[in-house]
Amino acid sequence: MARPQSKYADFEALRERAGALRQEGLSRRQIRDRLHIDNNDLLNRLLEGEPPPEWTKRPNAKDDLRDKARELRLQGWTYDQIQVELGCSKSSISLRVRDLPKPERRDSTEQAKPAARKRWEHEGARRDKERQQTKGAAAAEIGAMSDRELFFLGVGLYWAEGSKDKPYDRRESVIFVNSDPGMIKVYLAWLDLLGVERERMRYAVMIHESADASAAEEYWANVVGADRSAFYKTTLKKHNPKTVRKNVGDSYRGCLAVRVLQGADLYRRIEGWWSGMVVEAERRTA
Numbered sequence: 001m002a003r004p005q006s007k008y009a010d011f012e013a014l015r016e017r018a019g020a021l022r023q024e025g026l027s028r029r030q031i032r033d034r035l036h037i038d039n040n041d042l043l044n045r046l047l048e049g050e051p052p053p054e055w056t057k058r059p060n061a062k063d064d065l066r067d068k069a070r071e072l073r074l075q076g077w078t079y080d081q082i083q084v085e086l087g088c089s090k091s092s093i094s095l096r097v098r099d100l101p102k103p104e105r106r107d108s109t110e111q112a113k114p115a116a117r118k119r120w121e122h123e124g125a126r127r128d129k130e131r132q133q134t135k136g137a138a139a140a141e142i143g144a145m146s147d148r149e150l151f152f153l154g155v156g157l158y159w160a161e162g163s164k165d166k167p168y169d170r171r172e173s174v175i176f177v178n179s180d181p182g183m184i185k186v187y188l189a190w191l192d193l194l195g196v197e198r199e200r201m202r203y204a205v206m207i208h209e210s211a212d213a214s215a216a217e218e219y220w221a222n223v224v225g226a227d228r229s230a231f232y233k234t235t236l237k238k239h240n241p242k243t244v245r246k247n248v249g250d251s252y253r254g255c256l257a258v259r260v261l262q263g264a265d266l267y268r269r270i271e272g273w274w275s276g277m278v279v280e281a282e283r284r285t286a
Helices: 011-023 028-035 040-046 061-074 079-086 090-097 109-142 147-161 181-193 213-224 264-285
Strands: 174-178 201-208 235-237 255-260
Touching: 011 028, 011 040, 028 040, 061 079, 061 090, 079 090, 079 109, 147 174, 147 181, 147 264, 174 181, 174 264, 181 213, 181 255, 201 213, 213 255
Parallel strands: 201 235
Antiparallel strands: 174 255, 201 255
């Protein structure tokens, strides 16, 4: 019994039809549909040697990258220099320019410095962008903070940065000192939550004698939203000539101390809250 003839038996005739359709300007998909071909390998064989029509070609950004890389290589640039300039990997550069002659080796260290500097600037910008994206995503995770969350945060914040009594020196004073305006704002929000009136708060700036104390006082007054009359006299720190200070410049504002007047009862409660948090932490880790 004769076997049925395959629809692809006459390969050459099918190839001629595919070639003719290609020359008419049809795309691969159109040819495949026209000839009822459902095998990509067969379609590749049928169209072998037939260039695609111009209208099917998409602009390729890599073409510009390739041309630029080759241009720089012909100018004598090294792979490192091209990588810094174009921001692509050395392996990608190699694929595009490896057929070109190597530039002459240059021994001058000075010529390498600009490329190294630019490379570090590029890497620094990339890391800074990545850093900001991570910070932004983390900040969005916080969302609205409940009163209870702020309460626990404030207790831990005070016990880390606030004044604490010693067995040999009982003062029971509520004093919080920090140079970070964000920490100060969170601390004040915590005091507001506890019902501590702003009239009971006093402030004092502590700053190096070589800095602009007046500007620092105005800065901190704006941060806490208080009148200058609520500020004690600024404490000026003596400069030690043996030390090299890095906290200098216009951004240096010193530290701000926030004192709660008549705060003995509040201090005792803070100490008790912290003790309770430690007990609970020990229970969870036991």
